[in-house]
Amino acid sequence: MSRPLRRVVLVDDHDLFRAGVRSELGAAVEVVGEAGSVAEAVPLIKELDPDVVLLDVHLPDGGGQAVIMQVAPERPGVKFLALSVSDAAEDVIGVIRAGARGYVTKTISGADLTEAIHRTADGDAVFSPRLAGFVLDAFRSGEATADPELDQLTAREREVLQLIARGYRYKEIAARLHLSARTVESHVSAVLRKLQLSNRNELTRWAAQRRLI
Amino acid sequence: MSVGPLRLPAAFPTVERSERGRVLAGVCAGVADTVGVDATFVRLAVALLSFAGGAGIVAYLGGWSLLAAPGAQAPGRRRRVAGVVLLVWSVILALGGVGLAGSLVWPLALVAAGLVLAAGAVTFGLSERRTRLGAAILVLAGVVLFLGENTRGSATTLLAPGAVAVALILVLAPWAFRLAHERDAERAARIRTEEREELAARVHDSVLQTLALIQREPNDARRVATLARRQERELRAWLYPDREPAAEGTLADALNTAAAEMEELHGVRIEIVRTGDASLDERTNALVLAAREAMANASRHSGAAEVSVFLDAEAGRVALYVRDRGSGFDPDAVAADRRGIAESIRGRMERVGGTARIVSAPGKGTEVELELPEAGS
Numbered sequence: 001m002s003r004p005l006r007r008v009v010l011v012d013d014h015d016l017f018r019a020g021v022r023s024e025l026g027a028a029v030e031v032v033g034e035a036g037s038v039a040e041a042v043p044l045i046k047e048l049d050p051d052v053v054l055l056d057v058h059l060p061d062g063g064g065q066a067v068i069m070q071v072a073p074e075r076p077g078v079k080f081l082a083l084s085v086s087d088a089a090e091d092v093i094g095v096i097r098a099g100a101r102g103y104v105t106k107t108i109s110g111a112d113l114t115e116a117i118h119r120t121a122d123g124d125a126v127f128s129p130r131l132a133g134f135v136l137d138a139f140r141s142g143e144a145t146a147d148p149e150l151d152q153l154t155a156r157e158r159e160v161l162q163l164i165a166r167g168y169r170y171k172e173i174a175a176r177l178h179l180s181a182r183t184v185e186s187h188v189s190a191v192l193r194k195l196q197l198s199n200r201n202e203l204t205r206w207a208a209q210r211r212l213i
Numbered sequence: 214m215s216v217g218p219l220r221l222p223a224a225f226p227t228v229e230r231s232e233r234g235r236v237l238a239g240v241c242a243g244v245a246d247t248v249g250v251d252a253t254f255v256r257l258a259v260a261l262l263s264f265a266g267g268a269g270i271v272a273y274l275g276g277w278s279l280l281a282a283p284g285a286q287a288p289g290r291r292r293r294v295a296g297v298v299l300l301v302w303s304v305i306l307a308l309g310g311v312g313l314a315g316s317l318v319w320p321l322a323l324v325a326a327g328l329v330l331a332a333g334a335v336t337f338g339l340s341e342r343r344t345r346l347g348a349a350i351l352v353l354a355g356v357v358l359f360l361g362e363n364t365r366g367s368a369t370t371l372l373a374p375g376a377v378a379v380a381l382i383l384v385l386a387p388w389a390f391r392l393a394h395e396r397d398a399e400r401a402a403r404i405r406t407e408e409r410e411e412l413a414a415r416v417h418d419s420v421l422q423t424l425a426l427i428q429r430e431p432n433d434a435r436r437v438a439t440l441a442r443r444q445e446r447e448l449r450a451w452l453y454p455d456r457e458p459a460a461e462g463t464l465a466d467a468l469n470t471a472a473a474e475m476e477e478l479h480g481v482r483i484e485i486v487r488t489g490d491a492s493l494d495e496r497t498n499a500l501v502l503a504a505r506e507a508m509a510n511a512s513r514h515s516g517a518a519e520v521s522v523f524l525d526a527e528a529g530r531v532a533l534y535v536r537d538r539g540s541g542f543d544p545d546a547v548a549a550d551r552r553g554i555a556e557s558i559r560g561r562m563e564r565v566g567g568t569a570r571i572v573s574a575p576g577k578g579t580e581v582e583l584e585l586p587e588a589g590s
Binding site: 107129130132133136140166167168 | 484
């Protein structure tokens, strides 16, 4: 299947890591620009208007959130995929709530990262197993909340997230649950939306601790 | 926590007499601990107040009576009321000591007692309606007394000694404040230095050692990967302690240990994702051993570089999945020669009332699903 060419900007403060990612990215992904800090990244992204920004959660002069918040209002078409070595839930949840379409760890293989970039460019959500684990934890059942529509996962969404946490890819999830790949994607996108909009205590607490909202 | 319900509203800091560094009954030290100043300041204040008609001594006795002994329950109602009366008395003595005439002090004392009573009904465990009535009478009596006394006396004799006291406070307060502030700054600097030293020691012991080892054997790719992975695990455990289960002896803890051993032994990456946790008992222990066997199989036979583990523990039910994207195999075709699966995984789980399911096909990777139902069901 041939895919449209995706223009990507890399934002990471480690030169070595950027070089590694650039060499590993597969066909149909072109790195059009690189930045090592928030101050560099914001004007660069605005100028280049790429399809996807690969964004490190931690940057020396702020975080991935700072980049998203300064770029998103002016360039709503640019999509962000967070990339991090951090295991800390508040980092991950923070960047997602700022508007990133997904989160992957830096140990991801080149092929998987290429796939994730295409998925992000298509407007889908990209969940790593770890992010799925965080979300399942944060949306633990049992707590009565003000807005069940936003603050709770449906049984199907929970099932999909559990499979992601087990290391399944979307296609494998679709096969296992007898759904179309499109349906799996829409479930994951719904979860992402809840993650960004829900006022559930655990989420707001994480965000508030880091003064993200 | 103590057994009795805490009746103090949250706005009142709970002051306890202090066992640590006490001289008499620990009242000064206890107050100092709560306020956050050196006990010497409090003692000095009490000593100075003792010259004001013995106010310091009365205040000390009041504190002794009112405050709980360290770790003990709050004293009884009678002791607390006595304590408050003594404290009020000491305030009156102190005001007299700095020269405020009785004509001002007594009305003030009555009004203050009324206000304290009104605010503290809950604290003293008194009925609210009666307290409010008593408080109103006290305040009214204070106001009447004040008006009665002060229509005669002249305002200057009344206020001059008070002005002296205010001036003294204005002169001394900045000095005391600066002293306390300097002490805090010094302590903060010391804590920072200690933290930096700990960080340096940690980096030296682990990261620098690992880097040195890697430089000595740069050509052994597997060894380099193993060293790097071990270092990564150590740093993570230190940097994100809340993500790594801090409590020793939980299921997640044991699983992490088992995974770390397998990584060391076979040079693969094992990624653990979990939601929830469970305590370690005979059943969950068997689960960990079965998972360990599954991880070992995946590391040894699948040829995959990474193994995904997902632990899902909620409401007593525990599920654990070990998945690789390696060569896979036909589960029906393996006969008696691979006793690992039959005995170490299935047998183990079944003996503690759990189940094990192995899903695999040649070229499709392998997933081992282990499940423990709720205990006792």
